[in-house]
Amino acid sequence: MSEATSELYSWRASIIKKQLMALTGLMMCGFLLVHLAGNLLLLKGSDVFNQFAYLMVNNPIIIGLEWLLLLVFLMHTTIGFRLILENQRARTKAYAVRSTVARGSKFAFISMSVTGPLMMVFIIVHLFDLKFGSEYLVVQSDLEVRDLYRTVVEFYSSEVNVAIYIAAMCATALHVQHGFWSAFQTFGLSHARYNRLVELSSDVFALVILIGFGMIPIYFLLGYS
Amino acid sequence: MEPNTIDPKIPDGDLHEKWDKHRFDLKLVSPANRPRYKIIVVGTGLAGASAAATLSELGYQVEIFCIQDSPRRAHSIAAQGGINAAKNYPNDGDTVWRLFYDTLKGGDFRAREANVYRLAQVANNIIDQCVAQGVPFAREYGGYLANRSFGGAQVSRTFYARGQTGQQLLLGAYSALMKEVNRGNVQIHTRSEMVDLVVEDGIAKGIIVRNLLSGEFTRHAAHCVILATGGYSNVFHLSTNAMVSNCSAIYRAYKKGAFFANPSFTQIHPTCVPRSGHYQSKLTLMSESLRNDGRVWVPTDSEDHRSAEDIPESDRDYFLERQYPSFGNLVPRDVASRAVKNICDAGRGVGPVGQSVYLDFGTAIENQGSQVIEEKYGNLFQMYEEITSDDPYRTPMRIYPASHYTMGGLWVDYNLMSNIAGLFVIGEANFSDHGANRLGASALMQGLADGYFIVPSTVADYLAVQPAIDLDPDRASFRADEHKARGCYADFVTGKGKIPVDDLHHELGAIMWDRVGMSRSAQGLEVAIKQIRQLRGKYRHSACVPGDANDLNEQLEKAGRIADFIDLGELMALDARSREESCGAHFREEHQSSQHEPIRDDTHFQHVALWEYRGENELPEKHLEELEFKWLKPETRSYR
Amino acid sequence: MRFTLRIWRQAQQETTGRFVDFAVEDIPAEMSLLELLDSINRGLILESADPVAFDHDCREGICGMCSLVINGRPHGPGAGTTTCQLYMRSFADGETIVVEPFRADAFPVVKDLIVDRSAFDRIIAAGGYVTVTTGQTPEANDILVAKENAEEAMDAAACIGCGACVAACKNASAMLFVAAKVSHLSLLPQGQPEKSRRVLTMVREMDQSGFGNCSNEAECEAVCPKEISIGHIARMNRQYLFAMLLSGERS
Structure with missing residues (x-):
């Protein structure tokens, strides 16, 4: 294995793949927060929310960011699937008995490789349900805008839709609870004095995502619109 | 018949200058010629790995063999305490001369002056070398190296890496070796056991190797062979050595004509975790430092079966303090070990099999507080509790001596070459530097001195006059030795015996421990020799080795090793019988004072006993190397 | 029983x-x-x-x-x-x-229960050492090492190369083993000159040996007989990134 036949480093190195996962993951965490902030406007009523939605889809910067987000999403999923395959290949013969005790024990049934693909399916469905869902128009302040508020309210009037959504948010919370902390570890941002803080932030972040996103459909389901 | 005297080829001149002068006199091999020479190294412990790495750095082709799955697992890894060097960092008066003096005196004046002095000289270079490799030695807050004191010395000269010094030094040597593997200059053969040495006209030409996974035999030729295969404490069955540690490489070299020197010099360590039953496979050593605060005792009445805490002071016999009032519990290893064994043999031992004595920290905890004791011995107490599930803070520890180092080994001259030309022997496998007793923290020093600094120079002197001809491992001598080895292993599996070889090892261990262990007598040795011969017969007829010779077969590996242990056991007993004095770890009951002090006989036994193999049913022939002490006058050890 | x-x-x-x-x-x-x-x-x-x-x-x-x-x-x-x-x-x-x-x-x-762990030897051979030849050394006390660095290096150097980390990892990743050596040497001044090269070559060999990727689940740390911390993995991750982005090492 001489230097000539093999590059000293590679963009395909395991650590780099993990770091790309961490980077894209953190970027999507940022998106989640912005998305959550937007969702909370639903509580302010249809005018405010529809205005916001109109501004978002007509701002060239936001449109640019949307394409970036798509790229980030595609990277995260492609590398993610590659990692799943590689990891399966690393142990083709399973243990008869396996007991886990560390962080793995919390994820024994719901690990990143399970929550990840679930989230991917949900995100695609979610886009078709809402972003590309039923289009209503409404005139607000002399401007004809899409009544996305109505689309949302209609969608969450179904118990089944709400149940699926809440389940997806549970998966998301689990995913980010490990992913957020994990990204710091993967970039080497680890120090005995601050590790606990990062882990705590990770837990808080997951809870914010779960409660923040989860409460809105329940709010609508209960008829507060 | 008067024994022959063998010349160790010690260079002339002042003791201080011998090694430097000798290095100048040694012939060299030019850098351009070195790649034309091939060197075989057997064993990857401190000595083997360091020698192979250094020789490869110099440009020789190196092939190295080990029986474990990786060179990093050699038993040097288990050494705990530390490594000595006369750096005098603590400014407490240490010098090369003092290290030389302590080592020679510790060996009870049965080692070669010139060798021991050279060892003390190069010890400092070892520390430099290991630090440069990144060995994480203990440090002071200022970033400088820390030292601690160790048995047998009044200065702090021991360098250490927690309780894992051997591991760290071995990993240093292993990493140096792997660096050379990466350069493509060293070829490693793991799970490979040397089964014979090929000798042509008194010159070592190569080795025959059995692959432990496939059972395949291969022939390897080289311009010289270096054995670094460690010691033979497992002749006692239970010892602190690893399970695969064995004597076969050096014993088979002995059968090919190499002299075996002082085989009876074996060291017993007094503070080991005792045996809990017949099934026990291994004894674990605990640092001797425990005796600084622990008090050794047994119940006065051998029928006293109360648990230790319930026995009042008045019913306890602190026998070391009673027998050795001035040194008490701190008498040297050999003295403490013998006293413990005598008490147990007299039926006064404690524990499930009556083979242990109490080491009590009650007084120390009372006087110093349990926190101080925890700071000093916390990890040892924890280790003890892990093994025995007893808490030494509450119940006294139980200890028993165990065999853990062999000073004897193949004879080598000043150049570390045996009497077979081209066969070098380094580390514990040779007999050279520790005389009749080794001091703590000196084994690591010797292994690395031999490997890094001595053998790389002396090998050149030998190779310089050898033609760098192409090597042919298909020659008749190689084929014949391979054929013989193959037949020997095939015979083991075709035997129709009923006794597992482990059981025979057990029996050998009992004989050796009782009569060729830490206390020996002419009469006992006679009995032992007879018993060992009977055992050999039993082995031939009754050993049972299941399975196939062409497969991974641990029983077959053991069969070969135990056969050699039985033969070596007899050689040890013969050597012990012929050395009619008490010196160092060798204690002859006939040669003690009325106070049970050993009596050394410098008039008749100031020599190394060399044994030459004469054939299967012949007694070996004894030769002598007279020891001369020009620089230090032998004195008597006394610990009362 | x-x-x-x-x-x-x-x-x-x-x-x-x-x-x-x-x-x-x-x-x-x-x-x-x-x-x-x-x-x-x-x-x-x-x-x-x-x-x-x-x-x-x-x-x-x-x-x-x-x-x-x-x-x-x-x-x-x-x-x-x-x-x-x-x-x-x-x-x-x-x-x-x-x-x-x-x-x-x-x-x-x-x-039966015996496995071939020679991949670990290959990883060490790829760069798990300080390139120094015998004799080419300064006086030991010329190299100062802060006590806490020596201690932390020793924590990592305590690795016995058993492979339990790989066995416990759900992805059979060898990150803890590799990180222990990378971290041990990078904490010491002796390991600095070839710090970047070491992490690049060792990780390359690890990847080529067919181990899985690290999922930061810390099972390795939990079963390690020498209780080596995954903090060493973080250090290796950091060093790899810096080595790749900033070091002068070229293939």
């Missing part, structure tokens, strides 16, 4: 293996698990059957030779110990104990 040992038997790398049960009785609690295997083997030898092959050597927890996954956990229950330091008193009377080899495609089974 009484136990049933369910042991993995596999004649060769190529053959398929299976579990075989061994019922044992009158086992003293002070016996170690490896001694129990010895005694099972003694029974097999007396029946002229093939004894169970397993790796072991020093039997005091330092050589790294012993392996085994016991009831789903490498080196069995108990923290900071190896299989050879496991005593039968750690199990309940009457328990069925499942004994499997370390499973990872980078550690193929050789026979």
Whole structure:
């Protein structure tokens, strides 16, 4: 294995793949927060929310960011699937008995490789349900805008839709609870004095995502619109 | 018949200058010629790995063999305490001369002056070398190296890496070796056991190797062979050595004509975790430092079966303090070990099999507080509790001596070459530097001195006059030795015996421990020799080795090793019988004072006993190397 | 005590293996698990059957030779110990104990419970050292090392190369093993000159050996007999990124 036949480093190195996962993951965490902030406007009523939605889809910067987000999403999923395959290949013969005790024990049934693909399916469905869902128009302040508020309210009037959504948010919370902390570890941002803080932030972040996103459909389901 | 005297080829001149002068006199091999020479190294412990790495750095082709799955697992890894060097960092008066003096005196004046002095000289270079490799030695807050004191010395000269010094030094040597593997200059053969040495006209030409996974035999030729295969404490069955540690490489070299020197010099360590039953496979050593605060005792009445805490002071016999009032519990290893064994043999031992004595920290905890004791011995107490599930803070520890180092080994001259030309022997496998007793923290020093600094120079002197001809491992001598080895292993599996070889090892261990262990007598040795011969017969007829010779077969590996242990056991007993004095770890009951002090006989036994193999049913022939002490006058050890 | 040992038997790398049960009785609690295997083997030898092959050597927890996954956990229950330091008193009377080899495609089974861990040697050979030749050294005290760095380096250097980290990882990743060596040497001044090169070459060799990727689940840390922290993995991750982005190392 001489230097000539093999590059000293590679963009395909395991650590780099993990770091790309961490980077894209953190970027999507940022998106989640912005998305959550937007969702909370639903509580302010249809005018405010529809205005916001109109501004978002007509701002060239936001449109640019949307394409970036798509790229980030595609990277995260492609590398993610590659990692799943590689990891399966690393142990083709399973243990008869396996007991886990560390962080793995919390994820024994719901690990990143399970929550990840679930989230991917949900995100695609979610886009078709809402972003590309039923289009209503409404005139607000002399401007004809899409009544996305109505689309949302209609969608969450179904118990089944709400149940699926809440389940997806549970998966998301689990995913980010490990992913957020994990990204710091993967970039080497680890120090005995601050590790606990990062882990705590990770837990808080997951809870914010779960409660923040989860409460809105329940709010609508209960008829507060 | 008067024994022959063998010349160790010690260079002339002042003791201080011998090694430097000798290095100048040694012939060299030019850098351009070195790649034309091939060197075989057997064993990857401190000595083997360091020698192979250094020789490869110099440009020789190196092939190295080990029986474990990786060179990093050699038993040097288990050494705990530390490594000595006369750096005098603590400014407490240490010098090369003092290290030389302590080592020679510790060996009870049965080692070669010139060798021991050279060892003390190069010890400092070892520390430099290991630090440069990144060995994480203990440090002071200022970033400088820390030292601690160790048995047998009044200065702090021991360098250490927690309780894992051997591991760290071995990993240093292993990493140096792997660096050379990466350069493509060293070829490693793991799970490979040397089964014979090929000798042509008194010159070592190569080795025959059995692959432990496939059972395949291969022939390897080289311009010289270096054995670094460690010691033979497992002749006692239970010892602190690893399970695969064995004597076969050096014993088979002995059968090919190499002299075996002082085989009876074996060291017993007094503070080991005792045996809990017949099934026990291994004894674990605990640092001797425990005796600084622990008090050794047994119940006065051998029928006293109360648990230790319930026995009042008045019913306890602190026998070391009673027998050795001035040194008490701190008498040297050999003295403490013998006293413990005598008490147990007299039926006064404690524990499930009556083979242990109490080491009590009650007084120390009372006087110093349990926190101080925890700071000093916390990890040892924890280790003890892990093994025995007893808490030494509450119940006294139980200890028993165990065999853990062999000073004897193949004879080598000043150049570390045996009497077979081209066969070098380094580390514990040779007999050279520790005389009749080794001091703590000196084994690591010797292994690395031999490997890094001595053998790389002396090998050149030998190779310089050898033609760098192409090597042919298909020659008749190689084929014949391979054929013989193959037949020997095939015979083991075709035997129709009923006794597992482990059981025979057990029996050998009992004989050796009782009569060729830490206390020996002419009469006992006679009995032992007879018993060992009977055992050999039993082995031939009754050993049972299941399975196939062409497969991974641990029983077959053991069969070969135990056969050699039985033969070596007899050689040890013969050597012990012929050395009619008490010196160092060798204690002859006939040669003690009325106070049970050993009596050394410098008039008749100031020599190394060399044994030459004469054939299967012949007694070996004894030769002598007279020891001369020009620089230090032998004195008597006394610990009362 | 009484136990049933369910042991993995596999004649060769190529053959398929299976579990075989061994019922044992009158086992003293002070016996170690490896001694129990010895005694099972003694029974097999007396029946002229093939004894169970397993790796072991020093039997005091330092050589790294012993392996085994016991009831789903490498080196069995108990923290900071190896299989050879496991005593039968750690199990309940009457328990069925499942004994499997370390499973990872980078550690193929050789026979029964023995696996081939030579990938670890190759990783060390790729760069797990300070390139210094014998004699080419300054006086030892010319190299100063802060005490806390020496201590932390020692924490990492304590690795015995047993491979339990790989066995415990759900992805069979060798990150803890590699990180322990990278971290040990990078904490010391002696390791600085080739710090970047070392992490690049060792990780490359690790990847080529077929180990999985790290998922930061810390199972490795939990089973490590020397309790080596995944903080060392973080240090290696950081160093790899810097080496790739900033170092002058070229292929």
